[in-house]
Amino acid sequence: MSERFENVPCTICGQQNAEVFMTGSGPARVVRCRNDGLLYMSPRLKPAIIREQHKTFVRADNLEMFTGFRRAMLRREARAIQRLKPGGRLLDIGCATGTLFGFFQGSGWRLHGVDTSQTGVELAAQQYGAEVFCGTLQEARYPSRSFDVVSILDTLYYNPQPERELLEIRRVLKDDGLLALEIPGYNYRLMRERGPLCWLLNGAWVRGFANCSHLYFFSPRTIRRLLANAGFRIVRVVPEQASISVAGFGLLLNHLHFAAARLLFHLIGVSIAGKELYLAVKAA
Numbered sequence: 419m420s421e422r423f424e425n426v427p428c429t430i431c432g433q434q435n436a437e438v439f440m441t442g443s444g445p446a447r448v449v450r451c452r453n454d455g456l457l458y459m460s461p462r463l464k465p466a467i468i469r470e471q472h473k474t475f476v477r478a479d480n481l482e483m484f485t486g487f488r489r490a491m492l493r494r495e496a497r498a499i500q501r502l503k504p505g506g507r508l509l510d511i512g513c514a515t516g517t518l519f520g521f522f523q524g525s526g527w528r529l530h531g532v533d534t535s536q537t538g539v540e541l542a543a544q545q546y547g548a549e550v551f552c553g554t555l556q557e558a559r560y561p562s563r564s565f566d567v568v569s570i571l572d573t574l575y576y577n578p579q580p581e582r583e584l585l586e587i588r589r590v591l592k593d594d595g596l597l598a599l600e601i602p603g604y605n606y607r608l609m610r611e612r613g614p615l616c617w618l619l620n621g622a623w624v625r626g627f628a629n630c631s632h633l634y635f636f637s638p639r640t641i642r643r644l645l646a647n648a649g650f651r652i653v654r655v656v657p658e659q660a661s662i663s664v665a666g667f668g669l670l671l672n673h674l675h676f677a678a679a680r681l682l683f684h685l686i687g688v689s690i691a692g693k694e695l696y697l698a699v700k701a702a
């Protein structure tokens with residue numbers, strides 16, 4: 419194995435008892451833990467290399483990814499959060515350029531953002547008046563029980579140690595605080611990686627998790643387990659739309675898929691949505 423990669427234990431059970439689920443083109447593999455079913459990348463790039471990649475995640479040439487097509491989703495997610503928490507201190511982890519803050523502009527909110535991208539946090543501070551920290555949540559060393567809402571949207575699966583991240587979120591969240599966690603939909607993700615939908619959208623039967631920056635693929639069961647282990651209780655799950663980076667017919671299909679996914683979720687509780695928002699509180 420290349421010295422850039424390392425084998426890692428499962429973040430839920432702490433053991434290395436996994437079978438290969440899917441291989442890609444390089445040394446990275448997606449494995450499934452035999453104990454709890456968690457799908458994760460192992461071997462994967464070493465943390466220092468991952469950290470370097472994240473620093474340039476937000477760049478002058480890809481700002482549209484953060485300011486453009488995510489906007490409609492973030493507006494809906496902000497509304498879902500504000501239904502439960504109408505004001506207070508919001509911390510957005512992985513805030514990128516701060517697009518989420520645009521939907522928390524009332525006087526009742528104080529905005530804080532964390533991101534390892536300097537370009538991202540500078541824009542978030544300039545555009546939305548957010549207090550920002552360039553680095554990781556662990557490095558920010560916020561005092562305990564500081565925030566009414568902590569959001570981590572489409573970000574947790576990049577973190578090499580998600581359980582440690584959730585424990586730190588729990589520490590900085592007020593006792594009656596709200597966690598808003600958005601992750602990719604598991605069923606949707608699997609359908610995108612192989613089979614007919616993969617062929618339709620990517621022109622190949624197997625994509626094989628080609629994007630090895632995603633370290634975890636949480637299912638409804640494994641994310642529930644991870645949140646419970648970190649001391650959280652889920653109060654609501656909201657199906658969300660797949661990322662829209664396409665126009666024309668692809669965009670229409672995306673909207674149709676989202677409508678079908680919402681209906682299916684409300685009818686039988688099964689999610690084929692592109693993303694899922696978990697709202698959770700501290701467990702008693």
Ligand SMILES: [Zn+2]
Binds near residue numbers: 428429430452454455
């Ligand atoms: Zn495990």
